[in-house]
Amino acid sequence: xxxxxxxxxxxxxxxxxxxxxxxxxxxxxxxxxxxxxxxxxxxxxxxxxxxxxxxxxxxxxxxxxxxxxxxxxxxxxxxxxxxxxxxxxxxxxxxxxxxxxxxxxxxxxxxxxxxxxxxxxxxxxxxxxxxxxxxxxxxxxxxxxxxxxxxxxxxxxxxxxxxxxxxxxxxxxxxxxxxxxxxxxxxxxxxxxxxxxxxxxxxxxxxxxxxxxxxxxxxxxxxxxxxxxxxxxxxxxxxxxxxxxxxxxxxxxxxxxxxxxxxxxxxxxxxxxxxxxxxxxxxxxxxxxxxxxxxxxxxxxxxxxxxxxxxxxxxxxxxxxxxxxxxxxxxxxxxxxxxxxxxxxxxxxxxxxxxxxxxxxxxxxxxxxxxxxxxxxxxxxxxxxxxxxxxxxxxxxxxxxxxxxxxxxxxxxxxxxxxxxxxxxxxxxxxxxxxxxxxxxxxxxxxxxxxxxxxxxxxxxxxxxxxxxxxxxxxxxxxxxxxxxxxxxxxxxxxxxxxxxx
Numbered sequence: 001x002x003x004x005x006x007x008x009x010x011x012x013x014x015x016x017x018x019x020x021x022x023x024x025x026x027x028x029x030x031x032x033x034x035x036x037x038x039x040x041x042x043x044x045x046x047x048x049x050x051x052x053x054x055x056x057x058x059x060x061x062x063x064x065x066x067x068x069x070x071x072x073x074x075x076x077x078x079x080x081x082x083x084x085x086x087x088x089x090x091x092x093x094x095x096x097x098x099x100x101x102x103x104x105x106x107x108x109x110x111x112x113x114x115x116x117x118x119x120x121x122x123x124x125x126x127x128x129x130x131x132x133x134x135x136x137x138x139x140x141x142x143x144x145x146x147x148x149x150x151x152x153x154x155x156x157x158x159x160x161x162x163x164x165x166x167x168x169x170x171x172x173x174x175x176x177x178x179x180x181x182x183x184x185x186x187x188x189x190x191x192x193x194x195x196x197x198x199x200x201x202x203x204x205x206x207x208x209x210x211x212x213x214x215x216x217x218x219x220x221x222x223x224x225x226x227x228x229x230x231x232x233x234x235x236x237x238x239x240x241x242x243x244x245x246x247x248x249x250x251x252x253x254x255x256x257x258x259x260x261x262x263x264x265x266x267x268x269x270x271x272x273x274x275x276x277x278x279x280x281x282x283x284x285x286x287x288x289x290x291x292x293x294x295x296x297x298x299x300x301x302x303x304x305x306x307x308x309x310x311x312x313x314x315x316x317x318x319x320x321x322x323x324x325x326x327x328x329x330x331x332x333x334x335x336x337x338x339x340x341x342x343x344x345x346x347x348x349x350x351x352x353x354x355x356x357x358x359x360x361x362x363x364x365x366x367x368x369x370x371x372x373x374x375x376x377x378x379x380x381x382x383x384x385x386x387x388x389x390x391x392x393x394x395x396x397x398x399x400x401x402x403x404x405x406x407x408x409x410x411x412x413x414x415x416x417x418x419x420x421x422x423x424x425x426x427x428x429x430x431x432x433x434x435x436x437x438x439x440x441x442x443x444x445x446x447x448x449x450x451x452x453x454x455x456x457x458x459x460x461x462x463x464x465x466x467x468x469x470x471x472x473x474x475x476x477x478x479x480x481x482x483x484x485x486x487x488x489x490x491x492x493x494x495x496x497x498x499x500x501x502x
Contacts, residue, residue, distance in 0.1 A: 041068025
């Protein structure tokens with residue numbers, strides 16, 4: 001039998017606190033825990049709100065503005081620009097619906113006041129940032145303007161100074177959340193100048209619509225901006241290093257979108273890699289690795305992002321980083337250092353504002369002792385804001401095949417939907433994946449205008465393990481685009497596993 005450990009009992013004391021300690025009751029700490037959030041993007045400000053609700057004292061450190069890159073230079077501005085471009089995309093259906101006045105693509109540039117468009121884009125981003133700032137202040141969150149870095153696992157040093165008034169502030173924290181985001185990746189042979197060679201954060205400084213925009217990179221960012229500027233009236237050349245645009249997305253969806261791009265007059269250069277980009281007398285010249293040269297008025301470098309983790313004391317504090325520079329986290333956002341959490345693009349989990357926000361909320365619930373459910377990436381819905389949009393949730397078809405899962409699938413073209421016919425929509429589809437025996441919905445893809453809204457019923461099905469019969473037996477409005485989701489589920493009713501991946 002193992003020896004019983006001895007217990008050191010304090011000397012008797014008449015005070016209440018000493019009596020509590022004598023009885024083995026830990027003395028209560030009158031101070032609320034201090035949470036310091038480095039970065040005010042979705043992961044940071046959502047974490048701050050949760051931490052305040054759970055009774056913590058919260059300080060948010062942000063150098064540029066509340067909302068971070070997602071609000072100021074990325075998600076909000078880009079989707080606002082895309083919303084403007086959608087006006088022209090929708091107008092393309094005008095003649096088919098009997099409405100005159102649709103402007104041909106070649107004449108649209110004269111209709112677009114890009115300076116006014118960008119002014120609206122930046123004004124909306126600024127308004128959203130100020131709303132977030134006001135919300136945090138109302139909730140009692142302290143906001144420190146400056147650039148934060150770790151000085152050990154429980155201290156954050158903030159550079160609060162300016163060129164003329166240098167200064168620092170040291171914050172002592174019980175819990176630290178890193179939400180430092182990412183910045184656009186650039187090429188050493190294509191250095192952005194903010195005028196002709198651009199990252200996506202610099203597009204909103206343009207006073208005139210590019211006459212010919214070369215987009216280097218055919219991932220989500222490249223595809224979204226290529227589609228938007230083509231709709232606004234620019235000639236667009238999309239340089240893709242892979243066989244098709246959106247190489248990481250559903251193959252049917254990516255092939256459909258590339259076909260739409262080409263039909264609208266976009267030049268898509270597949271299996272072409274940019275080696276360099278330089279200014280010319282009146283534009284830019286992009287040289288490809290095979291020696292070809294593509295000339296245009298502007299070039300957008302959209303080749304991914306780099307986590308903003310360098311030079312802020314992470315490795316010195318013991319925070320483990322991946323080879324890519326991303327902070328390594330588990331499913332409750334813990335880093336390798338106790339008390340230090342991370343959320344958002346700096347973690348490399350999924351580069352989505354919704355995921356950053358969820359990571360931040362989960363981190364604070366875990367740190368402050370609230371009930372917490374670990375992040376489940378398989379339940380994350382994502383959307384690409386092209387025209388048509390591409391929305392996905394759950395397991396993709398490529399993942400199902402790679403893992404050898406059995407599944408059944410069906411694809412319903414959007415053109416068959418009565419509501420789509422009324423609206424002149426032809427390009428798109430609804431695709432579902434389900435288990436052949438249990439009928440549980442495993443995932444889905446929607447390609448359609450406003451696919452970001454249509455994916456929600458499939459997201460509910462995946463999150464709550466609903467069957468195709470559960471979806472099929474639910475009422476939908478007639479006529480509606482969402483009717484295709486229920487119809488796809490009805491097609492899968494009773495299907496066997498024949499022909500499915502095994």
